[in-house]
Amino acid sequence: MGHLNRTCGLLFKSVCGLLLCSALLPAAWAAHPRTFDLYMPEAPPLSMAGDAGQQGIVADAARQAMTLAGYHMNINVLPWLRAQRTVQHGQDLLIVPLSRTPDRETSYTWIAPIMSMDRAFFTLDKRVDSFAQARRTYRRIAVGMGSAQERKLYDEGFDASQIYPLRIGENPAQMLLLGRVDAWFNGVPESQYIWRQVSKQPLLMSPVLMTTDLYLACSKTCSPRVVSSLRKAVETLHRNGSIQRLLDHYLPAAP
Template sequence: MGHLNRACGLLFTSVCGLLLCSALHGAAWAAHPRTFELYMAEAPPLTMAGEAGQQGILGDAARQAMVLAGYHTTVSVLPWLRAQRTVQQGQDMLIVPLSRTPDREASYTWIAPIMSMDRAFFSLDKRVDSFAEARRTYHRIAVGLGSAQERKLQDEGFDASQIYPLRIGENPAQMLLLGRVDAWFNGVPESQYIWRQVSERQLLMSPVLMTTDLYLACSKSCSPHMVLGLRKAVQTLHRDGSIKKLLERYLTAPL
């Protein structure tokens, strides 16, 4: 019986020690806020290089969530494929705007959705109503390199010769105007925002053919403490209307 009492005592002491360490760790975290890296693509009006408060809908939302959760942030705007690889291979690195698709599910820690994104085909003279019609109609389709829409075209059976992946700095709207591509498969608000800057010609749009939520995500190896804090912060930004205000500001304001 004495051995049992001593074993129970040791177990109690160990549990208490773990609880105390956890509490001290949480207190230290709160007293000394950490700085985390946030990776984004140049994809206005969703994310863009600029001063705080001028980094696009999801860039601003992510920064607001970080402040609300008590963290500091440094922002890096990189080509989208490089940004994804950097975050996947790193630890405690954040990324926006990331569609939560089956092929990405196991590569990230998904914190919270910030907004929903509709995708469609855009062209100047040939409107389509389906992926099947687009496969028959368009010879060359501009699409973001490493994007969810590039993967969608692959999954829908488009030939590799039909898919023209665009790197950072290549302007799909200008390519459409110059006739270098027949169509552009992209997010609706992003495409309309960019088109307003380059032309007054009518842009033909298909029905919405793809919709995903755009997430604030983290490396697969990510602090549960940070994930919980940021998830609550994003939920707060939805509840208090902050994200709705960002959508209105970026999508309706004059350029």
């Protein structure tokens, strides 16, 4: 009988221990929030290496959303094609700033749009008004490698010999100044931001010929709970004006 009582006592303590651990789990999770890897290119003022709060519009917005959702984030700056492949083939990996285009639709889990991006042709002396005119006018067009605008040029019938994909570290503004390319097809705010760093010479811009939303996205295999919490967080940042303040900070009105 004594042996039975000791056995029951040990069992009771084990059950109580399990219940106590279960009760403490939420507190443990709160004390040690999950950390996620976010991948992005060096593409100022959208995303760039730097201290927290100085990493560009979409990177800063992503960090604010992560904090609001109760997560931590590690930044990984990679060439854009490599960043995309890494996230596509991974699990619970985040990426910005990714344009939501038809050819990418099934490769990612789309969390929420952070901002929209207009694209146009930039040149020093040969302004165009359409893709058709650009095909006839430009012999060599600088464009970001692996970008939505590179895909757009191929879709619009540009010959491969006209398209000069740029890798990380190649400065399209300098290439335009040196005459190595005739034009630059790129996001409007990014191009204007970069141009102000390198030249006071007037930069001619075509009408906006392409517009897409830039998303915070995740791997195709991604936790639904994470997607839901980050989507709500980004929506909150839009509603409370946080993302607009980032836009105003990084893209002050031109003089």
